[in-house]
Structure formats: C-alpha cells, structure tokens
Amino acid sequence: MDKNIFSNFFIAHRGLHNEICPENSLSAFQNALKHNFSIELDVYILKDNSIVVHHDVDLNRSCGQNVLINTLTKNDLQNYHLFNTDEHIPLLQEVFDVVQGKVPILIEIKEFKHYKNLLNNLIPMINNYQQKYHGEIAVQSYNPFALRYCHKLNKQITLSYLCSKLDDYNKLPKIIKKMLYSLKLYKYSKASFVSVKKDEISTKIIKKSNNNIIPWVITSKIEQEKFEGNCRGIIFENFIPN
Numbered sequence: 078m079d080k081n082i083f084s085n086f087f088i089a090h091r092g093l094h095n096e097i098c099p100e101n102s103l104s105a106f107q108n109a110l111k112h113n114f115s116i117e118l119d120v121y122i123l124k125d126n127s128i129v130v131h132h133d134v135d136l137n138r139s140c141g142q143n144v145l146i147n148t149l150t151k152n153d154l155q156n157y158h159l160f161n162t163d164e165h166i167p168l169l170q171e172v173f174d175v176v177q178g179k180v181p182i183l184i185e186i187k188e189f190k191h192y193k194n195l196l197n198n199l200i201p202m203i204n205n206y207q208q209k210y211h212g213e214i215a216v217q218s219y220n221p222f223a224l225r226y227c228h229k230l231n232k233q234i235t236l237s238y239l240c241s242k243l244d245d246y247n248k249l250p251k252i253i254k255k256m257l258y259s260l261k262l263y264k265y266s267k268a269s270f271v272s273v274k275k276d277e278i279s280t281k282i283i284k285k286s287n288n289n290i291i292p293w294v295i296t297s298k299i300e301q302e303k304f305e306g307n308c309r310g311i312i313f314e315n316f317i318p319n
Contacts (some may be wrong), residue, residue: 082235082270082291082310083181083213088115090294090314091132099139099160101130103167106175115181115213117312120169121188122195127151128169128202134187139166147191169202178210183312185239186218186227193226200230219243219257221266228267237291238266240282241274260285270309275300 082088092098092105093114099105101118109116119132124147136142140157146166154166169184176182184203188195203214216227217237224236243254256262263271263285271286272293283290292304293312301318304311311318 080309082183082215082237082289083115085113085115085181086305086310087318088117088181088183088291088310088312090117090312092116092118094314097162099162099164101132101139101167102159102162102164103171103175104164106167106172110176110179112317113180115183115310116172116176117183117185118169118172119185119187120195120199121146122191122198123147123149123151125150126194126198128195128199129154130167130169130172132187136166169199173202173206173210176210176212178206178212181213181215183215183217183237186216186220186223188223189220192218192220192223196223196227196230200227200234203234204231215270217268217270217272221257221262221268224266224268235270236266236268237270237272238263238268238286239272241277272312275304 089109091100093108093112094100094105098108106116118130120128121131123129131146134146136144136157139159151168157166186192206212215235215237217239218224219239227234240258242258243249270289270291271282272291273282275292290308291310291312292308295301295311295313296315
C-alpha cells in the first residue's frame with residue numbers, strides 16, 4: 078500500500094492541545110480544525126454505553142478525582158473538569174458534531190476487556206458519521222482482537238496496529254508484550270498500518286508493515302524532518318508542523 082493513512086498527513090495527538098486547550102477536549106479539537114490537522118483521540122465506553130473521549134482509565138490525572146471512567150454515565154460528565162479548566166470530558170458524539178468531516182479522525186480503542194461492547198456501540202456511530210459527513214475515520218489499538226472485531230463489523234474502516242514495547246504496562250506478561258511488539262498478530266488484526274513509538278521503530282516492523290508506519294509522538298520540527306519522508310502520517314504534539 079503506497080498511500081498515507083489520511084489525506085491530511087499531520088495528526089494532532091489528543092487534539093491540538095496546549096495550556097489553554099486541554100488534551101482530548103472540544104477546544105483542542107476545534108484548535109486542530111482551525112489549523113486543518115487530523116485528530117487523534119482515545120475512547121472508552123461508559124456505564125450507560127455512551128462513548129466518551131478520554132485517555133486514562135481513571136480521572137486522577139485529568140480531573141484530580143479517583144474515579145474510574147467506566148463507572149460514569151454521560152450525565153455525570155458535566156461534574157468533572159479537565160486539567161483545572163472549564164472544559165468537561167466530551168462524548169464522542171460531541172466531537173463528531175464539532176468536526177463534521179472537516180478533518181480526518183484517528184480513534185484509539187483503549188479497551189481490552191470490554192472491546193466488543195465498545196465496538197458494537199462505536200461502529201454504528203462511525204457509520205452514521207461517515208454517511209452524514211463523508212469524513213475520514215481510522216481506528217487504532219494495541220489490542221489485535223479489537224481490530225479484528227472492528228473489521229468484522231465494518232470491513233471498510235482503515236485499521237492501524239498500535240505498537241511499542243509496552244514498558245509502562247506492568248500487568249501484561251513479558252511474553253505477551255514481546256508477541257505484540259513483534260507483530261505476530263499484525264496480519265490477524267486486519268490492520269493496514271502500524272502506529273509505532275518513534276524510538277522503537279525496528280527494521281522488522283518496517284518490513285512487516287510494508288513501510289506503512291505512523292510514528293508517535295513527534296514533538297519538534299527536527300523530528301518531523303527526520304520522519305516525514307519515511308512514513309504514512311505523523312502523530313505530533315507540543316509544536317506546529319508545517
């Protein structure tokens with residue numbers, strides 16, 4: 078496959094966030110729209126089957142509250158504010174209503190345990206969004222079984238296999254980490270791209286993916302120049318690429 082993952086090469090990590098626009102917030106996504114950048118975001122499913130945009134499994138870092146995200150309902154979200162701002166945790170539908178197909182969206186599936194329930198609710202939302210706005214959407218995940226299930230539900234959605242050595246995932250056995258990093262389940266996942274941690278790109282990953290890699294997270298123009306001619310998209314933050 079000799080093409081970029083999106084028509085827009087630059088993908089803003091958790092939106093184009095800064096000290097005013099917190100990560101994974103509506104203002105960060107509006108900021109990305111303003112600069113015409115693609116958007117990367119993370120999703121979980123709530124207790125009432127609503128799909129919410131949030132990176133962590135809990136609210137400790139984002140809201141200073143020891144609350145698991147999947148114990149909430151959509152009506153609870155207004156009670157929590159992101160990083161000491163007036164921004165609330167957005168529903169994915171709110172993001173769709175803001176973006177309206179104007180820039181591509183890369184959705185990261187965070188769920189390992191409840192991924193089928195998440196995807197059963199997510200895929201109809203994506204289908205409706207694409208029918209209404211004709212917007213570009215791709216899905217990425219560390220979980221190859223989630224990607225495979227996504228493909229089963231909609232074979233037209235572009236999939237990207239998230240890849241790193243998973244050093245921060247202490248609960249995963251080393252053998253599982255090694256298997257995932259070595260892309261042993263890449264073909265099984267039905268992914269077309271590999272979203273790989275920028276300093277963990279190997280010759281094996283490049284070969285297995287047929288050079289369809291998306292490095293993350295690029296944080297400077299120097300790094301942009303290093304990767305730009307050798308990848309299918311760049312996930313970036315903390316600077317404005319050109």
